[in-house]
Amino acid sequence: MALVDDRSMTTGRVEWTGGSASVGDYFELLKPRVMSLVIFTALTGMVLAPGGVHPLIGFVGLLAIAVGAGASGALNMWYDADIDRVMSRTARRPVPDGRISASAALQFGVVLSVLSVMVLGVAVNWVAGSLLAFTIFFYVVVYTMGLKRRTPQNIVIGGAAGAFPPMIGWAAVTGAVSVESIVLFLIIFMWTPPHFWALALVKSDDYARAGVPMMPVVAGPGSTRRQIVLYSVLLAPIGVLPTLLGFAGLAYGAVAAVLGVVFLALAVQVARITEGPAARTAAMRLFFFSILYLFALFAVLLVEHLAVLHLAGA
Incomplete structure (x- = not known):
């Protein structure tokens, strides 16, 4: 996904391959309300973990976890655009509303997923990086693609994805579960x-x-x-x-x-x-x-x- 045109600063809009959207539209693609909960619970896991971590490493780790959560949200919106379009609660999301193309949302989510896992693994440790990778996989593949449209137990099993952040935060400090x-x-x-x-x-x-x-x-x-x-x-x-x-x-x-x-x-x-x-x-x-x-x-x-x-x- 490449930035191909930077429009005027006054419009605040950028054009990505696959569609034109504002920075705010891409931010919305990250599900910021969900991301805020992820950041908070991951931070709590970091603080409670024994041993402590350098503030800069902790900040980088927390940022990577947040980006990974946002990537999951983007991939969820890409895959669920068809059902989001017919639900009043989700019809105004960027993909079903046509502000971001499905292909652009997919590229955005994949790039952020890889980036967040690599940064967390290299800068912090690979236990935390592996847990983040598994969390993204679980939310996108197991829940969104596998469970959501097939079983009423979707949210019970799929809820595990939202429960991993404090565990990832803990692992970022200790290197263990x-x-x-x-x-x-x-x-x-x-x-x-x-x-x-x-x-x-x-x-x-x-x-x-x-x-x-x-x-x-x-x-x-x-x-x-x-x-x-x-x-x-x-x-x-x-x-x-x-x-x-x-x-x-x-x-x-x-x-x-x-x-x-x-x-x-x-x-x-x-x-x-x-x-x-x-x-x-x-x-x-x-x-x-x-x-x-x-x-x-x-x-x-x-x-x-x-x-x-x-x-x-x-």
């Missing part, structure tokens, strides 16, 4: 189904129209609600595991326990309220709280650990 990093992985892995299915309950017509066998479409809203509760029951104690295993303190444990109870209460509310606008409200309340839940858990892990390091050095 540990029980602690696996626990961080499990928190995000178990969080993904209730988080995503809450939104899918509201957007089920979109998925049905696109022919995507999301859980509410295939198994029905009732089964989806029950599974949201089941995963929430499993998530709550897993969220407290960092304290139980000794790599987080009591402050984190207390926050995780309270948030886990609230998460479960909202999930039960989703299961109980099944009709009318109130059902939609309950589902969206859980969806938005789930974002707060995950952010709060990793934020407290990060702040608590930095506070301990500060007190130890004082």
Whole structure:
């Protein structure tokens, strides 16, 4: 993919082989909201990992992980352009909207994938680089191409891709995978189904129209609600595991326990309220709280650990 024409600075647009698009369009192709979560959870994994890393190496590693996540998003948008086009939630994405051609999105994603893995492997270590390569492969090939259009368990299995960043961050510092990093992985892995299915309950017509066998479409809203509760029951104690295993303190444990109870209460509310606008409200309340839940858990892990390091050095 080559830059063939640099238009005026006032338009802010560049032309790439395969289509014309603004820098903002290409940035949107990276799924920046997802990327921000990847950066934050990977950073937490880096900070919690024993031994520490040089700030410059850490920054380069974090940047490579972010670019790898963005590359996955670009390849996902390339492959899913046909179904994105018929879903109201995704119709304005750059590829289905025609602002970026499918071939340009593919080239962009492939180049960034290779670049991010090579940089992480060479500049940091190849354990982290290999995990990043596997994560990109898993999200693009296993989830996007293999699972998403074939099974209602797509988000359960595919959710592993979004759970790898803290493990990659940990490996960037230690060069290894540990029980602690696996626990961080499990928190995000178990969080993904209730988080995503809450939104899918509201957007089920979109998925049905696109022919995507999301859980509410295939198994029905009732089964989806029950599974949201089941995963929430499993998530709550897993969220407290960092304290139980000794790599987080009591402050984190207390926050995780309270948030886990609230998460479960909202999930039960989703299961109980099944009709009318109130059902939609309950589902969206859980969806938005789930974002707060995950952010709060990793934020407290990060702040608590930095506070301990500060007190130890004082």
